[in-house]
Amino acid sequence: MSRKRIDLFSRVLVTVAALLTMVILFGIFFFLISDGVKVFGKISLKDFFLSTRWYPTYEDAEFGILALLSGTLAVTGLTLLISIPLGFISAIFLAEFSSRKTHDFLKYVFELTAGIPSVVLGSFGLKYISRWLMELFPMKVWTGLNILNASLMLSVLAMPYFVTLIEDALKAVPVDQKEASLALGANMTSTLFRVLIPQARSGILNAIILGTNRIVGETMVVLMIAGGATMIPQSIFDPVRPLTAAIAGEMGEVELASTHYFALFMIGVVLLMISLIFTVTAMRLKRGMRR
């Protein structure tokens, strides 16, 4: 085959692959949304989004997702609170303060952690963390399956993302910037906070977006150990039923083309929107930063 033909062939291949990805993506959007909106034939927008009553199998079924949404937000929020600081500190340690050996070892550990199946983490939370929480906070905890339990396990899941991506962002800052700062008599801490982190911020933000999307979408852990209660949580020891848990828990038994069925699809759309809003906001922020 001539060189020109190989060139043409690879160009066609790449274009087809790109188009295919787009078609699949928009296809998913389309089917999800077209099924999801049908719920509003039976339920008003207000009842769907602003009611906390999710009783899909009652005789007078109710489909308010506010409690589910608050469950997702609570679990995600607490997970970020735990895993971002830890991930950030670990990334800084890996990027600037660890010896080659420690670095490689820890990196290996994080890679292994990233590979733990979420169902295994869920089982661990179910059997051990729930018991430990009951023992540690006997006055406050009325079920071991709650926001804190889920957030702890989700943090194990999310931490490797944050560590790896934030470390990459720090390492992507040119070495000459670090040298310029050190050569002026700055110590490593000042260099880190005044030069490296500011210059890595768009990469760091990127890490946070990817990690958060991962947490919002994670299903198995919350299905197993978030507690499953449809209520607006008052404390981190309350059980909740995040959006993903509702879909996964109920989709298997739902009657096809029922209101409940469409409601679950609409929840899928809501999840998609959360992730979309989050990503777009972060992209805006990033563009602002570059200026």
Add this chain to the structure above:
Amino acid sequence: MIEPIFKIEKLNVFYGEKHALKEVTCDIPQRKVTAVVGPSGCGKSTFLRVLNRMNDLIPSYRHTGSVKLLGDEILDMDPVLLRKHIGMVFQKPNPFPKTIQENVTYGPKIHGIKNRQALREITEKSLRQAALWDEVKDELKKNATNLSGGQQQRLCIARALSVEPDVLLLDEPTSALDPIATQKIETLIEELSEKYTIVIVTHNLQQALRISDYVMFFYVGELVEFDTTEKITSNPKDQRTSDYLRGIFS
């Protein structure tokens, strides 16, 4: 010879197994321009980076011997303290992606100067010393990355001068610049040598001969010859030096 600022004795440098500098002994004179020359890989940059302990960043690096700065042993010194006395300018201009003013005040701020008036004075003084003030005085708040390559390099010199060092180390400061920018930097180096000790690594032999008072010639990690520029050019003692000067190897 003029009072030395650095007294170096039996300096050996290793990167892992590699013996990068061998038994270097010399005195670097104060307030003079000393050019460090030699073919690629001869250890001249390594030598420069011993003087402000920049090599410490490399994990496999180690050294033996003695390097004294005005009588103090720098190989045992806290590198952070040492580097306040020794400014460095790198091969590629590397301003911070901050404003021109913030670039110059970075060092003084790190060392605890907070007074705005004082910082403004340092900015003007340093930029004047680096012959950049007239070009940028109206745009101190502009991002430094918008400057031309030559201006960026002079800004880096101003940044190095802002902490009032005794010594200025220049690591091939003009190799990324065009001839006109290079010439400006060379003139600047001559002016600065009245107040500062300057050690410059350069790949450009003509440049070394133009601007330096002393020349150090390194060859495969060895300091072959160290003398006044005049003596080195008129009467090199070592065959390798005269070969290098005649361009037999570069």
